Amino acid sequence: MTDTPAIEFRDVSLRFISADGNATVALRNFSMSVARGEFVAIVGPTGCGKSTTLNMVTGLLRPTVGEVKVMGQPVRGIDPRIGFVFQADAVFPWRSVVENVAAGPMFRGKSKKEAHELANDWIQRVGLGKFGGHYPHQLSGGMRKRVALAQTFINSPEILLMDEPFSALDMQTRTLMQDELLKLWSGTGGSVVFVTHDLEEAIALADRVFVLSARPGMLKRVYDIDLPRPRVTSQVRYEPQFIELSKHIWEDLRQEAVLA
The missing domain is CATH 3.40.50.300 (P-loop containing nucleotide triphosphate hydrolases)
Structure with missing residues (x-):
């Protein structure tokens, strides 16, 4: 500190x-x-x-x-x-879990390959390793919150x-x-x-x-x-x-x- x-x-x-x-x-x-x-x-x-x-x-x-x-x-x-986690799910419904989590790093300049490697790592960390290819409508509320945490922490706020x-x-x-x-x-x-x-x-x-x-x-x-x-x-x-x-x-x- x-x-x-x-x-x-x-x-x-x-x-x-x-x-x-x-x-x-x-x-x-x-x-x-x-x-x-x-x-x-x-x-x-x-x-x-x-x-x-x-x-x-x-x-x-x-x-x-x-x-x-x-x-x-x-x-x-x-x-x-700064990272922000909202009350409502801030996910792209037309994108898979891995694509949602990779969006932040790609927006910040990382290549698609790098971003997807990072995303897969964070998806594993939040316990969604088997759901990287799923879409938001296929997930429970708790699983979507795990996606939101991965989306935020992947950017190292x-x-x-x-x-x-x-x-x-x-x-x-x-x-x-x-x-x-x-x-x-x-x-x-x-x-x-x-x-x-x-x-x-x-x-x-x-x-x-x-x-x-x-x-x-x-x-x-x-x-x-x-x-x-x-x-x-x-x-x-x-x-x-x-x-x-x-x-x-x-x-x-x-x-x-x-x-x-």
């Missing part, structure tokens, strides 16, 4: 102006620092600006007030060092942004995907910002959990998750410390959900 944060928000506020001239403040005086190699989760009630923070890191949105920095530099646009990537999955598949994510992330040294509505998911995955208030989103509290790594998410939930953290964070979230 270096002293320069991977991501830094400094007193950021974001205001939207609608077509009829009304102003909506999505974030207010928000500050956050994410260290190199750190896994951070953001939780809060619906509409508090969780996904907005990710869009400002990518440069898709710019703060009305304050500053967002990536690797010590102000965000000026799309940064190739230094920062990984995840916007409720597992929310549409059943509990069993979600738990398996959480463990898969931790396994892949642990070998990269990258930083992760993970947005979720699931409090237990946030605690099981993250080094720190940022709790946002009801809109306008402000930083209410930061919790250090001092649970040992490596973690198995299906097991760590039964640790006394996990249960105690859940109680405290839920009380914060409950108050904000009522206000929202």
Whole structure:
């Protein structure tokens, strides 16, 4: 790790102006620092600006007030060092799994042969070795999420942004995907910002959990998750410390959900 944060928000506020001239403040005086190699989760009630923070890191949105920095530099646009995993599947339905995973490296200048070799390696890593020739419609939801992880990690992102990537999955598949994510992330040294509505998911995955208030989103509290790594998410939930953290964070979230 270096002293320069991977991501830094400094007193950021974001205001939207609608077509009829009304102003909506999505974030207010928000500050956050994410260290190199750190896994951070953001939780809060619906509409508090969780996904907005990710869009400002990518440069898709710019703060009305304050500053967002990536690797010590102000965000000026799309940064190739950043990977993004969405809630919806970001796959080409007319392409096979291997072609979907190889698309990123080819776009970045690698030959088709190199890209397909890399893609086959990552398909093996995410447990889809027998499905490289399949198409998205032939895969389950969990398998498509594995494709999404391979699509992202194949580009060696230094920062990984995840916007409720597992929310549409059943509990069993979600738990398996959480463990898969931790396994892949642990070998990269990258930083992760993970947005979720699931409090237990946030605690099981993250080094720190940022709790946002009801809109306008402000930083209410930061919790250090001092649970040992490596973690198995299906097991760590039964640790006394996990249960105690859940109680405290839920009380914060409950108050904000009522206000929202």
